[in-house]
Amino acid sequence: MHFEFEIEAGDFSNAGNASSQIKKILKQLNLPNSVVKKAVVALFESEVNVIGHSFGGTVAIDIENEHLHILVSDTGPGIEDVDLAMSEGYSTATKEIQEMGFGAGMGLPNIKKNTDYLDIRSQAGDHTEIEMLIHFNQETVQAPDLPSAEGGQS
Amino acid sequence: MKPLPFHHALKVKEDVCFGCTRCMMICPTGAIRINRGKAHVNPDRCVDCGNCMEACPVNAIVIEQDDFQKIYRYKYRVAVVPSVMIGQFKEEITEEQIYSILMELGFTHVYEAEFGSDILHEISGRYTTYADRSPVISSFCPAIVRLIQVRFPSLVQHLNLIKPPLDITAAYATRQLIENGARAEEIGMFYVTPCAAKIAAIKSPQGESKSGFDGVINMDFLFNLVHKTIVKQKQKGNSPIPPHRNLSGEAVVWSLTMGEAPHMPGRSLAVDGIHNVIEFLEKLENEEIHGIDFLELRACDEGCAGGILGSGNRFLTAERLRHRAESMEGIASHLKQEIQAQGEYLRHNLKLERIEARSIVKLDDNLQTAMEKMEQIQDLLKKLPHVDCGTCGSPSCEALAQDIVQGKADLSRCIFYQRRQELLDSRNAKINLERMIKVWGREKLEGS
Numbered sequence: 069m070h071f072e073f074e075i076e077a078g079d080f081s082n083a084g085n086a087s088s089q090i091k092k093i094l095k096q097l098n099l100p101n102s103v104v105k106k107a108v109v110a111l112f113e114s115e116v117n118v119i120g121h122s123f124g125g126t127v128a129i130d131i132e133n134e135h136l137h138i139l140v141s142d143t144g145p146g147i148e149d150v151d152l153a154m155s156e157g158y159s160t161a162t163k164e165i166q167e168m169g170f171g172a173g174m175g176l177p178n179i180k181k182n183t184d185y186l187d188i189r190s191q192a193g194d195h196t197e198i199e200m201l202i203h204f205n206q207e208t209v210q211a212p213d214l215p216s217a218e219g220g221q222s
Numbered sequence: 223m224k225p226l227p228f229h230h231a232l233k234v235k236e237d238v239c240f241g242c243t244r245c246m247m248i249c250p251t252g253a254i255r256i257n258r259g260k261a262h263v264n265p266d267r268c269v270d271c272g273n274c275m276e277a278c279p280v281n282a283i284v285i286e287q288d289d290f291q292k293i294y295r296y297k298y299r300v301a302v303v304p305s306v307m308i309g310q311f312k313e314e315i316t317e318e319q320i321y322s323i324l325m326e327l328g329f330t331h332v333y334e335a336e337f338g339s340d341i342l343h344e345i346s347g348r349y350t351t352y353a354d355r356s357p358v359i360s361s362f363c364p365a366i367v368r369l370i371q372v373r374f375p376s377l378v379q380h381l382n383l384i385k386p387p388l389d390i391t392a393a394y395a396t397r398q399l400i401e402n403g404a405r406a407e408e409i410g411m412f413y414v415t416p417c418a419a420k421i422a423a424i425k426s427p428q429g430e431s432k433s434g435f436d437g438v439i440n441m442d443f444l445f446n447l448v449h450k451t452i453v454k455q456k457q458k459g460n461s462p463i464p465p466h467r468n469l470s471g472e473a474v475v476w477s478l479t480m481g482e483a484p485h486m487p488g489r490s491l492a493v494d495g496i497h498n499v500i501e502f503l504e505k506l507e508n509e510e511i512h513g514i515d516f517l518e519l520r521a522c523d524e525g526c527a528g529g530i531l532g533s534g535n536r537f538l539t540a541e542r543l544r545h546r547a548e549s550m551e552g553i554a555s556h557l558k559q560e561i562q563a564q565g566e567y568l569r570h571n572l573k574l575e576r577i578e579a580r581s582i583v584k585l586d587d588n589l590q591t592a593m594e595k596m597e598q599i600q601d602l603l604k605k606l607p608h609v610d611c612g613t614c615g616s617p618s619c620e621a622l623a624q625d626i627v628q629g630k631a632d633l634s635r636c637i638f639y640q641r642r643q644e645l646l647d648s649r650n651a652k653i654n655l656e657r658m659i660k661v662w663g664r665e666k667l668e669g670s
Binding site: 105 | 375376504507508509510581583584585586587589590592593596597600
């Protein structure tokens with residue numbers, strides 16, 4: 069199932085439009101709360117990023133059998149240093165945007181926290197594309213991080 | 223295991239309902255559909271908020287109540303009265319007078335429901351909350367508890383698992399009577415209710431196996447009865463007055479909007495009106511709410527003063543309660559002692575068990591099936607006009623699409639779709655008329 073949302077630069081009052089609509093659909097699919105929450109946060113932060121930092125863009129969501137695929141693309145101006153943008157608290161947001169309660173430098177780190185796969189493709193002066201995946205079965209996703217059951221029982 | 227069905231206090235009188243769609247359009251959980259020209263309520267979705275009853279132009283939606291004579295089955299007949307009951311009357315009519323009339327009507331004891339909040343404060347030293355997640359959501363309003371269960375299943379862990387004041391009062395009053403020699407089966411505990419949701423909560427409690435109440439009396443019914451008796455009393459002088467149990471000022475206004483929130487630890491806020499609450503819960507579910515510790519959420523405007531069974535104006539009721547609260551000095555020391563004497567028992571009877579989610583939003587338990595249904599819905603939405611006219615008997619195009627995939631309706635119910643069919647073949651007009659008769663009944667379609 070494919071959904072697409074146009075996002076206008078600077079339109080903060082409509083932030084959350086895509087995430088609310090997708091939330092409604094994910095709830096109807098009876099996906100675990102953890103999946104719904106991750107998707108809502110990742111989508112909301114993506115919307116805010118496009119609104120606050122870009123010249124405008126789209127959020128495309130594909131609901132597949134085992135995961136959610138999100139592709140956020142904008143028309144520029146690109147991210148100069150992706151690694152720096154990924155660090156918590158770093159923001160290029162203007163004072164005006166911060167006064168509106170956005171631009172705390174948590175956008176991308178929050179997206180990373182709430183996705184199971186994240187790929188940022190960007191160059192300064194060019195467009196940005198952010199691709200993410202959220203798996204429906206969160207247990208298999210978290211398994212590698214947990215200590216093995218055998219080791220814990222001795 | 224499938225949970226037991228919800229009990230509902232709201233009933234549609236089919237002989238009065240004329241299928242005007244007002245209730246269907248206002249219902250916050252999309253519980254109402256029109257069939258054969260009458261409103262039908264889906265019991266899994268209804269939360270007994272009473273919006274439909276308020277919207278009905280012909281009083282076709284009514285609230286069931288226990289027969290008043292039921293109180294005489296018991297030797298000890300206790301009325302637990304919400305403080306908004308007092309606010310229904312003009313100020314010249316005193317609380318003492320109202321309570322003495324309740325005694326004359328047959329009750330042996332009268333307690334104010336909000337006394338429970340004073341009890342809670344007295345035995346814990348503060349207004350305790352107990353929930354898995356923050357912000358804690360008040361469990362005071364039963365319509366909100368059910369709303370969360372059915373529409374926001376991911377938020378049930380935010381619900382405060384401390385019993386609402388009326389239940390604490392019932393536990394206390396029962397205990398008092400037993401200590402004074404009454405047997406449990408001799409005690410009849412009756413709640414005078416300002417709304418439908420509290421009846422439903424007492425008849426099928428959420429978070430406890432059995433309610434502490436034996437019956438419910440509707441506040442508008444009792445209001446009329448008290449008024450009648452006032453006239454009689456003027457002729458023959460006053461009846462005995464039940465022992466005076468002073469509430470604190472806080473307890474008097476506890477059921478009003480902002481009655482509860484200011485006393486809770488940390489930062490809190492209050493939202494009233496079920497549609498406002500839904501808007502707020504969407505935000506909470508999106509994790510957009512930060513730094514708030516407690517949420518007081520009430521289904522009715524002005525809290526219980528706006529209850530569907532209120533006879534007075536909600537703003538005047540609220541004002542009278544606030545005025546009354548000003549003169550209250552806190553509970554008397556002999557009451558404090560009585561509460562402390564039962565502290566151990568009450569502390570063990572304060573908590574609710576876990577409240578279960580009962581999602582109405584899911585299309586299917588199986589993800590694959592749900593996905594297929596969702597795809598069908600998306601296809602149907604492309605064919606529907608998005609006018610949300612309600613003529614198909616469902617409240618919106620989206621609701622019709624969901625009803626279709628759940629096998630409860632057919633696309634041919636949509637009048638826009640019917641017109642398209644008729645354009646292709648004029649013989650469809652007759653078939654479509656029959657279809658609409660199924661939704662609206664013959665009378666409406668034939669214009670008689």
